[in-house]
Amino acid sequence: MNEPRFLPVVPTDHPPACAASLVHDFTPELISVGAHQLCPGCGEPMAIRAVAEAVAELGLTRSCIAVFGIGCSTAFSNNLDIEVVQALHGRAPSVATGITRMRPDVTALTVQGDGDMVNEGLQEVLHAAARGERITCFMLNNGVFGETGGQMTATTVLGQRTKNSPEGRDARHHGHPIRLADLVATLDGAVYVARGAVDTAVNVQRTKRMVLKALQAQKRGFALVEVLTMCPTGWAVDTTRSARYMADHHARIHSMGVLKDTGGGRSR
Amino acid sequence: MSAPRFMAGSDALAAAMVAAGCRFFAGYPMTPFTGVLEAMAQRLPGAGGVCMNAESELEAIGMCWGAAAIGARAATGSTGQGLALMQESLAEMTSARLPLVVLNMARGQGDYFQTTRGGGHGDYRLPVLAPVDVSEAVTHVSLAFGWAEAWRTPVMLFGDYYLAHTHRSVSIPAPEEPVTPAWAVDGRSGGTGRARLISPLGTVKQRDGQGAQAGYDLAVHYRACADRTRAMLDGIAPRIEAETGGDTAVLVVAYGSPAAYVRAAVRELRAEGLPVGYARPVTLVPFPYGALARLARGCRAVAVYENNSGQAVDDVRLAVDGQVPVEFIGGLSMDPSGFGIAPDLDVTHLKERIMQLVGRVAAR
Ligand SMILES: Cc1ncc(C[n+]2csc(CCOP(=O)(O)OP(=O)(O)O)c2C)c(N)n1
Numbered sequence: 014m015n016e017p018r019f020l021p022v023v024p025t026d027h028p029p030a031c032a033a034s035l036v037h038d039f040t041p042e043l044i045s046v047g048a049h050q051l052c053p054g055c056g057e058p059m060a061i062r063a064v065a066e067a068v069a070e071l072g073l074t075r076s077c078i079a080v081f082g083i084g085c086s087t088a089f090s091n092n093l094d095i096e097v098v099q100a101l102h103g104r105a106p107s108v109a110t111g112i113t114r115m116r117p118d119v120t121a122l123t124v125q126g127d128g129d130m131v132n133e134g135l136q137e138v139l140h141a142a143a144r145g146e147r148i149t150c151f152m153l154n155n156g157v158f159g160e161t162g163g164q165m166t167a168t169t170v171l172g173q174r175t176k177n178s179p180e181g182r183d184a185r186h187h188g189h190p191i192r193l194a195d196l197v198a199t200l201d202g203a204v205y206v207a208r209g210a211v212d213t214a215v216n217v218q219r220t221k222r223m224v225l226k227a228l229q230a231q232k233r234g235f236a237l238v239e240v241l242t243m244c245p246t247g248w249a250v251d252t253t254r255s256a257r258y259m260a261d262h263h264a265r266i267h268s269m270g271v272l273k274d275t276g277g278g279r280s281r
Numbered sequence: 282m283s284a285p286r287f288m289a290g291s292d293a294l295a296a297a298m299v300a301a302g303c304r305f306f307a308g309y310p311m312t313p314f315t316g317v318l319e320a321m322a323q324r325l326p327g328a329g330g331v332c333m334n335a336e337s338e339l340e341a342i343g344m345c346w347g348a349a350a351i352g353a354r355a356a357t358g359s360t361g362q363g364l365a366l367m368q369e370s371l372a373e374m375t376s377a378r379l380p381l382v383v384l385n386m387a388r389g390q391g392d393y394f395q396t397t398r399g400g401g402h403g404d405y406r407l408p409v410l411a412p413v414d415v416s417e418a419v420t421h422v423s424l425a426f427g428w429a430e431a432w433r434t435p436v437m438l439f440g441d442y443y444l445a446h447t448h449r450s451v452s453i454p455a456p457e458e459p460v461t462p463a464w465a466v467d468g469r470s471g472g473t474g475r476a477r478l479i480s481p482l483g484t485v486k487q488r489d490g491q492g493a494q495a496g497y498d499l500a501v502h503y504r505a506c507a508d509r510t511r512a513m514l515d516g517i518a519p520r521i522e523a524e525t526g527g528d529t530a531v532l533v534v535a536y537g538s539p540a541a542y543v544r545a546a547v548r549e550l551r552a553e554g555l556p557v558g559y560a561r562p563v564t565l566v567p568f569p570y571g572a573l574a575r576l577a578r579g580c581r582a583v584a585v586y587e588n589n590s591g592q593a594v595d596d597v598r599l600a601v602d603g604q605v606p607v608e609f610i611g612g613l614s615m616d617p618s619g620f621g622i623a624p625d626l627d628v629t630h631l632k633e634r635i636m637q638l639v640g641r642v643a644a645r
């Protein structure tokens with residue numbers, strides 16, 4: 014029963030039942046360019062895809078502005094068919110605040126990394142949440158500064174080796190990781206807070222539901238979805254093993270689930 | 282124009298900003314900027330605008346970044362330290378081509394370099410206006426919003442404690458209805474295949490089949506930014522105020538609030554028959570290099586008075602280009618409070634300094 018399964022050989026003795034299609038054909042409509050500069054095995058495009066699909070599904074395409082932080086995901090900010098305002102490292106929540114305060118009819122969301130949101134921009138996201146700013150922040154949490162080559166961030170788990178914690182993160186020297194979603198959930202202005210992941214197909218689906226819920230909750234107040242994403246390059250872990258690595262290490266500390274939903278809707 | 286009203290400088294600035302169509306303001310308290318924030322918090326909501334008490338200067342300018350991107354006339358401000366915190370955004374807003382008016386209510390004139398050279402990174406310049414008093418500042422406000430929008434850049438107003446706190450009778454210009462610029466985002470272009478992008482990295486959208494690879498092209502973008510900066514510096518006519526006569530042997534240069542006292546000192550000396558003249562750069566960027574060079578021609582010395590250890594004197598030297606000796610007659614403020622409410626800004630005292638220089642020049 015446990016024999017390895019191989020893809021079937023394409024029969025060539027008769028014409029194919031359906032036309033061939035490029036992988037690009039599966040790119041969601043709001044991602045205008047399939048090609049990107051992110052690494053193979055990276056989790057960030059999956060998280061961004063979930064956001065782009067949710068925007069379209071909720072009918073927000075013609076009233077949405079995405080504010081990008083600085084990190085690997087910045088490579089997507091000129092790739093989307095959603096309006097984008099590119100912000101500086103850590104500064105997306107204040108930029109999104111300026112947008113929605115002047116245009117409450119616009120759905121403003123941010124896309125930021127863990128270094129961006131939890132290191133450089135922690136104050137921004139906490140105050141935006143406390144003010145109950147009507148924005149949704151998406152944090153792609155891979156536990157490293159991916160873009161600069163894999164250094165330790167505030168979410169790096171204890172023991173994790175990075176380029177500037179070569180012997181592993183040591184609480185005595187580097188301090189403890191910050192569980193951002195847990196922190197934000199304690200703030201009264203936050204109405205929906207969840208942590209998802211993209212390591213398995215099931216988790217991608219769960220995360221997508223969180224994204225949908227957050228974008229709907231934003232009418233009532235601040236929403237945050239943290240998404241655990243694989244960074245095989247920054248972790249120096251083989252792409253085929255990085256999802257497993259994430260579940261075994263990163264997700265043990267940053268656990269998945271809906272941390273707050275004041276809308277009272279049942280969540281899974 | 283409204284009928285003249287007796288107002289504090291800060292309040293007059295706020296009233297002028299609202300009249301100029303400013304609808305978004307964000308700031309963080311710091312003397313002598315604080316009064317502007319308080320006045321905006323009072324005035325903006327009634328005008329259909331939003332005033333945010335940001336949790337730091339970093340967030341204040343971040344919020345303005347967002348408001349400017351959707352096309353609102355936005356302003357912020359602070360004082361030296363707070364402006365130091367804003368420098369990253371100020372520099373990058375020039376590459377993102379976002380308009381903004383920044384009220385730099387400085388403590389004395391030690392921030393001339395911070396204001397005119399910027400503490401930020403990259404190859405950028407911001408237009409800077411240095412009003413001499415509240416009445417002029419009010420006219421500079423609408424000028425600043427106009428330049429900000431025309432050149433899509435932050436514009437700075439360099440004021441100080443005097444400007445913020447002096448009460449004067451001023452007329453506020455008639456209200457302008459703000460018009461949303463065509464380039465602003467509003468969320469509506471999503472899904473059209475040409476969704477708008479505002480980014481300090483450029484606005485090139487990479488699309489399959491056009492030969493472009495994914496990502497931004499910073500070489501192209503930064504060159505375009507440099508070209509626009511050059512066009513802006515050439516396009517804005519530098520402003521200068523001068524009072525000289527055919528006999529002027531010593532030209533005294535000053536800017537901002539202290540210039541009012543220098544102007545008074547020079548007027549008295551001229552009335553007493555001394556061959557002195559006065560010049561005040563009104564725009565610090567672009568600096569009136571050409572006009573100053575023409576005024577200095579034929580003089581035996583150019584004196585620079587400013588309340589610092591000598592900063593604008595560098596620009597005056599660049600203007601005069603070695604044709605006339607340039608002497609610094611200013612100095613650090615003697616005010617113990619640090620706000621530059623200078624006891625040295627005393628006309629008798631200033632006259633003495635100028636006369637000493639006239640004496641030295643005559644003895645040469
Ligand atoms: C003020 C500032 N400091 C540092 C940087 C350099 N920098 C660019 S991306 C980055 C790391 C981003 O890490 P993260 O937000 O976790 O995103 P990731 O690349 O992992 O997706 C850093 C430190 C910067 N751009 N701006």
Ligand code: SF4
Nearest residue numbers: 051052055085159244
């Ligand atoms: S470095 Fe990490 S986060 Fe960045 S693109 Fe590569 S895998 Fe993704």
Ligand SMILES: [Mg+2]
Nearest residue numbers: 126127157159
């Ligand atoms: Mg990261």
